[in-house]
Amino acid sequence: MRPVGGGDDGDDGTGERRRDPVTGTMAERLTALLGREVRQAARAGRSHDWDIAYAELADGTRLFVKALPREAEPSGVFTAEARGLEWLGEAPDSPVLTPLAWDERIVVLPWVHECEPTPQAAERLGRRLARTHLAGAGSFGAPWPGFIGPLPLDNTPARDWPRFYAEQRLRPYLRRALDNGGLTPTDARIVERVVDGVEDLAGAPEPPARVHGDLWSGNVLWGSRDAVLVDPAAHGGHREADLAMLALFGLPYLDRVRDAYNEVAPLSAGWRSRVALHQMHPLLVHVCLFGAAYRTTALEAARAALRGG
Template sequence: MRPFGSSGTGSGSGRRGRDPLTGTLADRVSALLDLEVRRAARAGSSHDWILSYAELADGTRLFVKSLSRGSAPTGVLVAEARGLEWLGRSFGSPAIQPLGWDERLLVLPLVEQHEPTPAAAERLGRQLAGTHLTGADSFGADWPGYIGPLPLDNTPARHWPRFYAEQRLRPYLRRALDQGALTPSDARAVEKVVDSVEELAGEPEAPARVHGDLWNGNVLWRERDAVLIDPAAHGGHREADLAMLALFGLPYLDRVRDAYNEVAPLSSGWRGRVALHQLHPLLVHVCLFGAAYRTTAMEAARTAFRSS
């Protein structure tokens, strides 16, 4: 984080209006929270939104996501806020909680990050198990979903294998094909998984309260624990969160998983289903970042199908 008052985006004197962007943002955050924001600084951007830091008059520091001026609200910030609040209504949830939000603005506490520790990883495993066990009314959610900037079909469903096939795999396969990031031959490999999903899914499980986009970048380590950010929250399969933690390499993942199993033991055969659950986020990455993720996605599809 660049300190307030340094060169670049900071508003060094703390006076509003010095910079049109940060001054306007400070006013908007003040109005949303009904608190005085004395300064704000743009930190960068991610997808279609602007990332900023803000500071209240009492010194409390905030993290702010906002839509750029002139862009139409898509619902992505609303979905994130509702997902965080929903995850927060679970046993011991590690999800960060929004301080305020509307269609164009989301305000979160600023997390002071530390190096991960085995003890923090074990606590995360137990908290994640409690979140999953809280459950959901169905697969899907009561709000339109997003994963990153892409729409996520949260239409409630009762049957996980078909929900996963039709609302998680097939839409992103079609998008990747339309973009030219996957070939018809690639599509056939994914379609084999879609057609076999009933056999691949394992024993039926009740809907779990899942984060939905739980790669290691969405885990922020604090001194004694971790918090989760940027969810694509919905009622889903609990193995999906753990599979995604493994996808890009979470520190102390074995500690997380062992602690999780103490609270909510995973079903037999879960290791053989890791690739199945990783296929959805990999297809999303193909849609967002192109053919760079094609090879990994195809490997996951072939591995998932071979496990049938």
């Protein structure tokens, strides 16, 4: 972390030190929010539509901060993130990183000193993820409006997973991908076959699991002993979805994670044939966010889902 004492941000060209309006205000805001003195904050760039910063308490404790720019109107994204982290954290031995403080414009998390992943940490992650899933949910969806990255996520509670997945996880992002040109109408017909056939592709019914919902490898932070999870799109969902997303972009020691998971909560028969089905949602989200760069991968997953693996 680059120290920026008291929000100071260099010379303004007149020989006077000018105050950084982002980090200076943020240090003051964090002090009020935490009830503890924050002596410095340092900007570290942007992620989607919000500012990323590191901060340090007077006692040297480090913090990670996400905040809306001052000109941005609150969308509910930080409320969804914080409520999701707290809800996931209610599960026994949950691996999520619980927020220290939050409001509609800011989320404050403990700093994680990242280390190299180890097989032992991967196995512990698998067991802890299984116990989190087994904590369950009252329904598919969640009692708060959801987001995945900056995009809204329909969390209207539902009892039937196949229709929930089709209508609240696939179809909205298919429409958005068509609107932004990431998919063509011909492409959409392939995805629509998945949407229309979810009941036949879904496998045996499962109760709602307490899922992270956006569990790609970048949301797994490997600490000095254990891996912790951040940035969820938490909801009651299908537990295979978290594992499928870990496989989508690659996670170190994924086989160790999955084997340890199976020790605690064995996956249902045929789970491998459904990996592509569960990957359809995050891939459509990527097409919405990044355009046609993810078109080929999304269509390959759709065809694999229709084949059953």
